[in-house]
Amino acid sequence: MTELIKNGKRQDDRKPEEMRDLSIEAGVLKRADGSAYLEWGSNKVIAGVFGPQKCIPQHISNPYKAILKFRYNMAPFSVDDRKRPGPDRRSTEISKVSKEALESALILRHFPNTMIEIFVEVLQAAAGTRCASLTAASVALADAGVPMKDMVAACAAGKIGDEVVLDLAKEEDNAGKADVPIAIKPKSGDIVLLQMDGDLTPEEFDETLSLAKEGCMKVSEEQQKALQEKYEMEEGE
Numbered sequence: 001m002t003e004l005i006k007n008g009k010r011q012d013d014r015k016p017e018e019m020r021d022l023s024i025e026a027g028v029l030k031r032a033d034g035s036a037y038l039e040w041g042s043n044k045v046i047a048g049v050f051g052p053q054k055c056i057p058q059h060i061s062n063p064y065k066a067i068l069k070f071r072y073n074m075a076p077f078s079v080d081d082r083k084r085p086g087p088d089r090r091s092t093e094i095s096k097v098s099k100e101a102l103e104s105a106l107i108l109r110h111f112p113n114t115m116i117e118i119f120v121e122v123l124q125a126a127a128g129t130r131c132a133s134l135t136a137a138s139v140a141l142a143d144a145g146v147p148m149k150d151m152v153a154a155c156a157a158g159k160i161g162d163e164v165v166l167d168l169a170k171e172e173d174n175a176g177k178a179d180v181p182i183a184i185k186p187k188s189g190d191i192v193l194l195q196m197d198g199d200l201t202p203e204e205f206d207e208t209l210s211l212a213k214e215g216c217m218k219v220s221e222e223q224q225k226a227l228q229e230k231y232e233m234e235e236g237e
């Protein structure tokens with residue numbers, strides 16, 4: 001097997017602290033209140049936001065705030081081995097942690113008894129889809145005009161060979177030593193999601209975390225750019 005990192009270069013020619021190319025477009029779905037399409041390396045993800053709207057079923061509504069629903073779904077054709085359609089343990093977990101990460105950034109008390117639904121469809125997957133989904137969902141929520149204290153920007157860092165690297169690609173995720181996806185609120189720097197797969201020493205963990213935070217700040221810039229472009233386009237219409 002070829003080495004994942006050799007002379008400071010990764011298989012896709014990236015430096016350890018380099019992110020895969022990321023592009024985000026806001027407002028891509030006509031029927032959603034807010035939406036975003038994102039390409040991150042080979043990942044392709046689309047997010048749609050609906051609401052605040054009438055809460056269904058009504059008995060789960062909250063008289064003090066809107067409830068948030070998050071559905072992460074991977075298309076059967078998004079991965080090499082066809083994925084069985086429908087929810088599974090992994091998508092349930094990703095939906096849960098993503099919802100909790102976003103909840104802390106949204107101002108939900110303005111919309112009692114309502115629900116806000118977020119649907120994320122992963123069209124093509126190549127490691128890092130939970131970060132891609134959260135990043136797209138956050139742009140879609142802003143596009144929908146849902147009041148937010150802050151955005152949520154996500155990025156992973158991890159370890160391949162003996163090196164800590166940013167934003168693991170598929171081969172690196174498969175054969176690497178550790179993967180640490182995180183999400184932060186860029187204004188406050190608060191961490192709203194942190195997961196870890198693999199083994200790291202405490203020192204390596206600190207290094208991984210700070211690299212992932214730097215990655216999130218770059219992601220945050222792209223999110224702002226996408227929203228700015230959308231509003232500049234609207235002003236020009």
Ligand code: CDP
Binds near residue numbers: 080090126127128
């Ligand atoms: O996508 P993310 O890194 O957030 O989550 P993961 O569970 O660590 O999955 C890593 C990658 O494995 C995904 O991005 C997909 O490329 C791949 N995968 C797959 O090939 N088939 C699945 N049923 C699930 C994931």
